[in-house]
Amino acid sequence: MSAEEREAARSMMQKAELGRTPDEQRAGFDELFASRPLGDDVKVVERTLGGVPALDVHVDGADADGVILYLHGGSYVVGSARTGANLAAPLSRRSGVPAVALDYRLAPEHPFPAGIHDALAAYRELVESGQKVVIVGDSAGGGLGLATMIAARAEGLALPAGAVLLSPWTDVSLKSPSMDSRGDDDPLFSRANMAESAEFYLSGTSPQNELASPVFADLKGLPPLLVQVGTAEILLDDSLRLVARAAEQDVDISLDVIAGAPHVFQYFAGAMAEADEALDHAATFIKSRLAAG
Template identity: 35%
Template sequence: MLAGVLWLSGRRRFFASAELDPERIVAKRGGAARPTRAIRRRLDVTWAMREGCEVYMVAPRGRPPEATVLYLHGGAYLHPISVHHWRFIARMVERTGARFVVPFYPLAPGYDGETAGCFVIGLYRELLERHGPSAMFVMGDSAGGGLALSLAMQATAAGLPRGAGLVLLSPWLDVTASDPAQAGIERDDVMLMRPGIRTAGLWYAGALPPTDPRISPLFGRLAGLPPILIFCGTHDILVTDARRLTERARREGVPLVYEEAPGLMHVYAILPLPEGRAAQVRIARFLQEPAA
């Protein structure tokens, strides 16, 4: 039913053409969602400015956080965080007792992946110094999942302490959207189409090649990464990215658990679905025991 609603909403039509309108996209930026009043009543919500970007901290009330999660939202590197993200974050804070740190990182077309990457790795350094690596996780959905994996790779290359784990929800790991299998999956995808996301990927790449690991981390080094947990549905063109990363991790001995849901759409794990709730239970367990 939700897939039908998403299809009728015309959401995927935004990505139907490669001719995206950058002025229209930027004009909508003021619509970034903030934590709702209901979330603020239930949880401890604070915020700060860092390098001109808002960073929100969402934590349980009345008890110290058990872990810290740097959460990077999706939106094709074009769109700001949505109310669906905040609802998911609130559920995860309540379920896990973790502190979620949520930055409004720089977006394309005004900024590129190199800029966004520098911003999030600077924030990651601060969180490591403040909270330590043993209970430090990075999580992201869609484009945020790609940025999360890129961040982990850059942190490893910089010699930073390895965090406790990575959680990638329908991650966008190759902005070229060039996997031949995506053509057959696209007709069932109710949210994404290749022409538009390819343009978004080129904007995000900026002066870098779109296959640069800072932009498309599927082409980066996996050695030294913390344990990874991935969720993706088969009615999502990005399932090919998840499968390719999983195969590489298995060949290279990187600890990774991949859960693929038949017939489910993009970012189903954050949505109010029975399968989404089941994924959230699995994520909570991972935040407590990453290697399990």
């Protein structure tokens, strides 16, 4: 990543303001992300999945066997299936695999574990209908994807063929060293605004609950994982700690670390070569996992 690309990415971000209501946060997030063009080859169709609102993300020619279950980011407080479609669509286009983006319930109106219940219900319907699934999630959606697999394992459901986690938030107790050491580098987040979101989400639940902070969970038996993260983000160590723990527990896990890249840098595809390369790698992983499954 050139210095110019890095600065261009940073200029498009600003640290979230503290003290805004969830509705104010959602309005600001939607203004930035909910109306981004998905491409002339994309059509989104409303549906329900396990009783949860969702969007089928139809990309012309994406008709391979299997499905991407996309879980959007937004610190468990903001975001939607439509904002998730911004990354579900290019992954579907690159992999040829259909995608569905989930509108799981958000905090603080619906705190932990409502989002996990929704994701598990959606996943259960896909599995019980005979679908082969790869879970993909960014930021909070990455943590939610991990929690969904752990919950599915506990219920005896077949696990997905794999999962792709983009800058996942895996520790809502905020114990990762990069929460402080990368604070000046991160153009988007600070410890303070992550703590605000964690408080909304947990609503009194222990932050070390393994479904809230899956970096503390027993990961044995999970399917192959691909983690992508940038070094200019306070969630860097949420990924590095997850990878180390997964490796210790004999989980097949791959890691892409992009120097100087911000949180969920894949949003900059078309403007940042590393973002396109990361999406290409993720798409190859998705195809290979579904073929193996």
